[in-house]
Amino acid sequence: MRKIGLFLGCNIPLRRPDIEYSMRYVLNKLGVEIVELDGATCCPAFGIMPSIDLVGWCAGSAWNMAIAEEKEVDIITGCGSCYGSLNEARYHMEKHPEIKEEVNKILGKVGKKYEGVVKVWNFYNYIYEEIGIEELKKKIKYSLNDIVCGTQVGCHNLWPSKAYTSNDDNVFKPTRMREICEAVGGKAPWYSTILDCCGMGALGSLAKEKSWALWRRKVSKMIEEINPELFVTGCSSCLLRYDNDQAQMKKGGLIDFEIPAVHIAQLLALVMGAEPEKAVGLAEVPIDGIITKIKGGK
Amino acid sequence: METGRETNVIKLDEEFFKEFEKELQEAGMSIKDLRSCIQCGKCAGTCPMALAGLEFFIKKIVHAATLGLREIFLDDSSVWGCQSCNRCVEICPMEIKPYELIQAIRRVSFREYAMPSNTIDGLQNYYKLGHAVVVKGYENRRKKVGLPELPPTALGNEEMRKKFQEMLKNTVLAEVAPFPLD
Structure with missing residues (x-):
């Protein structure tokens, strides 16, 4: 039986645990045993330790990766920032053994050690490579019934490609997320602003209005070109922007549309038959129409 | 190097310039890489900060750093608006890894209490x-x-949380954290 260490991060367990529920549901349905990474922490996020000290960042990430190594599992995460921070730290330590040595001195003080053997997956690459599209199709209870999905892969899921051991073949023309949406019965066309950043994160904290405008610019093009019925994100931070922030923008009269949004794990949980109250129970943009359309299928 | 004649250019304060370069190098930015920047602007063409309309986006940040303009970064908060998206790293033809400069500048600024x-x-x-x-x-x-009210992370695991804090006391946080570690 396959095993994987579920790395939660911050936003997934504490702000959108419906994504955590969905990740657990999907992995369980796919026959993957979830190993809890007891005592894992924030990745650490780019705005904290990485912005203070390189060795401190690597020590923080190595703490998390060492927990997985002790349990002899690789890591899966649904958050782009966690995926980026852990993988970049892993890459820095691999390229600079002196950093790894310093990190192990720090970890050694509390009886921990980082070997550097753990692989850090993001959710959709794990599904795509380890499970495979054909195997995934066998586990689907409902079809998306041609729902048009506007996909948002997430910056950290693609770049810096040197730090990642799994990725799309062309990181400026990603297809994996779209292939997964289509494998479960959706339509996921390319659109011209597909690579643009959602603006969530540091930019949102420093300049909220500008970052919201960045998202609106991206999404208005997307609507014009493919008219999506559902946004699907590969990253939990992107979901906060596409769902929670979208709801705020609608309330504030800044947008005239209302398009539900899910994380790719939530999308798969829904088509595999998860209870919507749990899989998307914290969605702020109304999503009932999508649930009805999914359940009206096969 | 002997140039043989005086040229009419603005002279940068060399000591000041070298001092900032040294700081950045210690904070994790390769000065060899920084000096290789040709200001081609490919990073600016992909930078979300530029698209969002921030005054200081990646190309200007690299330019200011090559000119040793340390004070600019202490006054302007743009580096803290960087999304860490790494588009600039991916696309830079000189492979200078511009994002590592953002991090280095943040690390220098943090030690001057110039952080959000x-x-x-x-x-x-x-x-x-x-x-x-x-x-x-x-x-x-x-x-x-x-789901259970507490996740299985350090938040829901006091023993590991204490151990984690002990670990952090052995990092640079012990010297630079703007709050007591106890």
Whole structure:
């Protein structure tokens, strides 16, 4: 039986645990045993330790990766920032053994050690490579019934490609997320602003209005070109922007549309038959129409 | 090097210039890489900060750093708006890894207390709870979707949380944290 260490991060367990529920549901349905990474922490996020000290960042990430190594599992995460921070730290330590040595001195003080053997997956690459599209199709209870999905892969899921051991073949023309949406019965066309950043994160904290405008610019093009019925994100931070922030923008009269949004794990949980109250129970943009359309299928 | 004649250019303060380069190098930016920048602007063409309309986006940040303009970064908060997206790293034809400069500038600025308050809050949460982002009401949200009120992370594991804090006391946080580590 396959095993994987579920790395939660911050936003997934504490702000959108419906994504955590969905990740657990999907992995369980796919026959993957979830190993809890007891005592894992924030990745650490780019705005904290990485912005203070390189060795401190690597020590923080190595703490998390060492927990997985002790349990002899690789890591899966649904958050782009966690995926980026852990993988970049892993890459820095691999390229600079002196950093790894310093990190192990720090970890050694509390009886921990980082070997550097753990692989850090993001959710959709794990599904795509380890499970495979054909195997995934066998586990689907409902079809998306041609729902048009506007996909948002997430910056950290693609770049810096040197730090990642799994990725799309062309990181400026990603297809994996779209292939997964289509494998479960959706339509996921390319659109011209597909690579643009959602603006969530540091930019949102420093300049909220500008970052919201960045998202609106991206999404208005997307609507014009493919008219999506559902946004699907590969990253939990992107979901906060596409769902929670979208709801705020609608309330504030800044947008005239209302398009539900899910994380790719939530999308798969829904088509595999998860209870919507749990899989998307914290969605702020109304999503009932999508649930009805999914359940009206096969 | 002997040039043989005086040229009419603005002379940069060499000591000041070298001092900033040294700081950046120690903070993790390769000065060899920084000096290779040809200001082609490919990074600016992909930078979300530029698209969002921030005054200082990646190309200008690299330019200012090559000119040794340290004070600019202490006055202007743009480096803290970087999304860490790494588009610039991916696309740079000189492979200077511009994002590493952003991080190095942040590290220098942090030591001058030129950082946004959410960095301090996030760091404090990280140390105390194991999570940088802790939004109130998480117990109810978790319960609502059928999960235990506490996640299996350091937040819900006191023994590991204490050990994690001990570990952090051995990092640079012991010297630079803007709050007591106890």
